[in-house]
Amino acid sequence: MQKPVPLLDLKAQFDGLREPVYEAIREVVESQGFVLGPRVEAFEADVAAYTGAKHAIGCASGSDALILALAALEIGEGDQVLTSPFSFFASASCAYRVGARPIFADIDAETFNLDPESVEQAITDRTKALMPVHLFGQCAEMESIGALAESKGLPVVEDAAQALGARYETDGGLRMAGAIGGIGCYSFFPSKNLGGFGDGGMVVTSDDALAERLRILRVHGGRQMYHHPFVGWNSRLDALQAVVLQIKLKHLDAWSEGRAKNAARYDRWFEETGLPTEGKIKLPVRMPRARHIFNQYTLRVEQRDALREHLAGRGIGQSVYYPVPLHLQECFAELGYREGDFPRAEQACKEVISLPVYPELGEEQQRVVVDALVDFYR
Numbered sequence: 001m002q003k004p005v006p007l008l009d010l011k012a013q014f015d016g017l018r019e020p021v022y023e024a025i026r027e028v029v030e031s032q033g034f035v036l037g038p039r040v041e042a043f044e045a046d047v048a049a050y051t052g053a054k055h056a057i058g059c060a061s062g063s064d065a066l067i068l069a070l071a072a073l074e075i076g077e078g079d080q081v082l083t084s085p086f087s088f089f090a091s092a093s094c095a096y097r098v099g100a101r102p103i104f105a106d107i108d109a110e111t112f113n114l115d116p117e118s119v120e121q122a123i124t125d126r127t128k129a130l131m132p133v134h135l136f137g138q139c140a141e142m143e144s145i146g147a148l149a150e151s152k153g154l155p156v157v158e159d160a161a162q163a164l165g166a167r168y169e170t171d172g173g174l175r176m177a178g179a180i181g182g183i184g185c186y187s188f189f190p191s192k193n194l195g196g197f198g199d200g201g202m203v204v205t206s207d208d209a210l211a212e213r214l215r216i217l218r219v220h221g222g223r224q225m226y227h228h229p230f231v232g233w234n235s236r237l238d239a240l241q242a243v244v245l246q247i248k249l250k251h252l253d254a255w256s257e258g259r260a261k262n263a264a265r266y267d268r269w270f271e272e273t274g275l276p277t278e279g280k281i282k283l284p285v286r287m288p289r290a291r292h293i294f295n296q297y298t299l300r301v302e303q304r305d306a307l308r309e310h311l312a313g314r315g316i317g318q319s320v321y322y323p324v325p326l327h328l329q330e331c332f333a334e335l336g337y338r339e340g341d342f343p344r345a346e347q348a349c350k351e352v353i354s355l356p357v358y359p360e361l362g363e364e365q366q367r368v369v370v371d372a373l374v375d376f377y378r
């Protein structure tokens with residue numbers, strides 16, 4: 001029986017970080033300073049420097065980062081936020097949670113990211129923000145989406161939950177996912193490329209006024225304790241998360257390179273099997289402007305659900321991100337969307353499967369995965 005290949009192996013990552021992480025945690029515990037404070041500020045400064053944004057504001061999760069970003073833009077009742085129907089639930093629920101209405105446009109069939117033409121058609125008079133998602137670690141077409149937003153006078157909120165460290169070539173130079181539009185949101189959920197020891201999130205912006213509002217909104221809407229000009233949230237980043245994430249941030253680019261290298265090796269080996277030419281599987285497509293960091297290595301495949309079972313039977317980790325498009329979620333029935341509204345997103349939900357691509361994944365393990373697909377289709 002061959003050894004299982006997990007979808008993600010955080011223990012392998014932790015093996016290389018054990019000593020500094022335990023020491024940093026020990027220091028926080030000795031200080032007994034747990035919520036926000038100097039350690040969170042230091043990590044925020046590091047993320048600002050890394051992304052090139054002027055401000056970074058830590059909060060309790062990536063979902064909260066999106067909610068805080070929309071609230072800071074004063075988006076609420078009667079407004080629409082346009083996002084991708086092929087994403088994690090939070091990309092749409094954040095709009096709902098601030099009292100606005102999530103609306104959708106179809107995706108590009110190759111990249112799984114929002115299709116700018118479809119976005120243009122979906123914008124209405126009530127649309128108050130565009131929220132592209134940089135799905136699986138590859139930036140959406142920000143040049144076209146940004147130009148569209150500018151022509152309509154709309155802010156761009158980047159859902160960069162899966163893409164901290166991804167780059168994108170703009171006409172003005174290479175930019176970091178999350179720091180391309182006006183405001184960007186990250187998640188530090190453990191499975192993200194920069195994952196903490198629990199939930200955590202961050203918003204970045206170079207707009208001073210927005211940053212100030214974000215800092216206020218995450219602490220119940222007051223600059224000064226017990227004085228509340230706004231109704232905010234309790235959504236703060238913990239010092240324990242900040243010190244762990246600060247250590248990990250130093251490795252992020254190397255890890256992202258490791259993922260990209262593994263993705264390239266899969267591509268090569270899958271090409272050699274002939275499966276892509278036969279149309280059994282379709283490899284991930286890289287956009288020329290984007291530097292994909294492969295938070296997920298996602299194929300389109302024939303007989304997806306049977307393949308999943310076959311892989312699971314061999315102890316190979318895999319997952320389907322995402323089986324149901326957001327416009328067809330039960331809770332959004334009231335939005336009035338129907339099956340067939342976004343055919344490319346719906347098709348993707350039926351065909352995608354994500355395979356292990358984490359940086360510590362060995363060649364031998366990748367061979368096991370590739371062989372398993374070959375055995376299934378032969």
Ligand SMILES: Cc1ncc(COP(=O)(O)O)c(C=O)c1O
Pocket residue numbers: 061062063064087088090091133159161162186187188189199200201
């Ligand atoms: C695209 C996307 N948006 C938002 C989120 C929400 O982040 P979190 O789980 O930290 O709340 C996630 C993470 O799962 C995500 O993948």
